[in-house]
Amino acid sequence: MIERLVASASSYAPDIDGLILLIAVLVGFWFLLTEAVFFWLILRFRARDGQRAEYITGEEKSQKRWITIPHLLVLVCDIFIVVGAVRVWYEVKQHLPEAQQTVRVIGQQWAWSFVHPGPDGRLDTADDIKTVDELHLQKDVTYHFELTSRDVLHSLSIPVFRLRQDAIPGRVIRGWFRPTKTGVHDFQCAEICGIGHGIMAARVIIETPDEHAAWMAEHAPTTSLAAAAVR
Amino acid sequence: MQAMTRRAAVAALLAAASVAGPAPRVAAEDADRGATLFRYCTQCHGEQGEGNALALAPAIAGLPAWYVERQLEHFRSGIRGRHFDDIAGMRMRPMSLTLRKEGDVAAVAAYVASLPPADPEPTLEGDPARGQQLYATCVACHGADGAGNQQMNAPPLTGSHDWYLERQIQNFRQGIRGADPADTFGALMRPMAMTLPDDQAVRDVVAYIMTLPR
Incomplete structure (x- = not known):
């Protein structure tokens, strides 16, 4: 996919493109999801006549899970990214195949x-x-x-x-x-x-x-x- | 006031250089254009074209426009500044490529020619007396006074830094400059430079050039 934008001409270019794509997909997914939730919350709890705003401390479990569950899921995604990045780093930078x-x-x-x-x-x-x-x-x-x-x-x-x-x-x-x-x-x-x-x-x-x-x-x-x- | 005088001088140079005789307004615009373009050169060559050894940039102030123009064209085409060992030339070549529009080279060359020539101090040790004898080879083209001769395609030597003259003579001797098949004028200079038998002879002839009046 990235090759359509920037030509690719080395043996490890597909590995790096794959890593960039992996990061873009995982980060992009969470970005779009959080933006969607954010705007849904803004619309859902918009100002209405006769309804007072409520101050919440975020200490109750029902409130905290909005943070903790996505946090854990993002950490799982981070593991995929770190494993992929280390593998590509080793192949491209640390392991030099025998030179011709x-x-x-x-x-x-x-x-x-x-x-x-x-x-x-x-x-x-x-x-x-x-x-x-x-x-x-x-x-x-x-x-x-x-x-x-x-x-x-x-x-x-x-x-x-x-x-x-x-x-x-x-x-x-x-x-x-x-x-x-x-x-x-x-x-x-x-x-x-x-x-x-x-x-x-x-x-x-x-x-x-x-x-x-x-x-x-x-x-x-x-x-x-x-x-x-x-x- | 000084800038206005210089612009007038550049305008006169540009007007004199044109057979057709451009309108004065056009020549004045070119003079401004040369001054504007020269701002880029000042980073290495200095505000007055006085040169800077640390940047490997020689004094260029007062060099004739025809010579500056030709060297810029040589840099642009890769005749000069594209040799593996030409460290300073490789710095200059990309700069010359920034002169993209038609007339840019002529405008900046005219501006350089309008600058008051530099008078650099000697920095090398050489024997001017021996250098004078060796300089006999150079007289035919560069003149006894080192003022240069456009008819012979020979630039002036006075007003240049001695380190620059030494490096260029060595470049000619080693084929770093003047060896490109398209460099017809460099091909004339190269065998002349190779008549100097050793490095000390190069320094001696440069030491003599530095004694010539500016």
Whole structure:
């Protein structure tokens, strides 16, 4: 249902959508019910000619049960929400499945830059592919990401993955995702980081294995003797 | 009073820049537009375009409009400021993309050109005497006085911070700037920068530039 509003493209996006839906349904049910009771009470006990208002202390059992019964029922609903939330939290944040690839994501004022492993599949080797504003991923590959910041707090927020993670200067934060659909999706920093925060955007490009291989071949780093000479 | 004078100067610059010769009312509106747009730049470049090292923002006051305009277009198109190691450029690029409407770039460039040039103090240690010898390579385009030459597409060097000049020369040497195939002017500068043999030579030539009169 949520996927109709915001596209979904990661393996755990349905779990998060399910949790949001569960919370929306349970909270929505109680909201509508209490509003209905509230307005019914207002109409039922509205001012009438010749009838004086009565002050009630709420100490009698017949009065208190209007509070205690809904309270207990809401607590039961809370148990469902907490169990669902802990399960999703564990799957998404605490349990990192084995990575097939690792990408590095770097936030800075006001751009995202990325280090992709080259054909050798490993980071910090000569064939790494570095990009700005474009994260290239392969469909159905489990990625770990290493999230860092060059300056201030940023937040990596990729709505199609249902992923949001703060980037903190001086720390490397690890997480994971597994893209499940090809496509191009925008994302945007989600932590106020200065005057350019609102335009600190980037794109995630999810490709088929063939497309990803072609992209890697096209962007394989070339060794410039001249550039190397001055380093 | 000062603001009015500046607006008049921008209006004159804009009028002079147009072959067709726009009506004075239109030029004055553009001058106001440039001043308004420049408010966004002041966050990093300062109220008078004097620059701010902490924000990695160089002095831009008094730079010729043609150069500011071209650099803004380079940032907007990603020719500049889209290299993985160009930390300062990546800060500037999104800012340039806020100039969305036609004429915004020209208006803000004209306003920057109307600002009184900065006179930054030297912060780097270098040998100006050795730098003078090395500067011989730069004279053909930037001029003996470092005042720049539009015919050669060379901006003025005087009035810039030494840390900015050093970083840009290093960026040219390392291919962080001027390596994009679409950067025809950067492609001219890059081999020139690479004639400087080492980091000390870069600091020396910058030290010499800082001795040139503004």
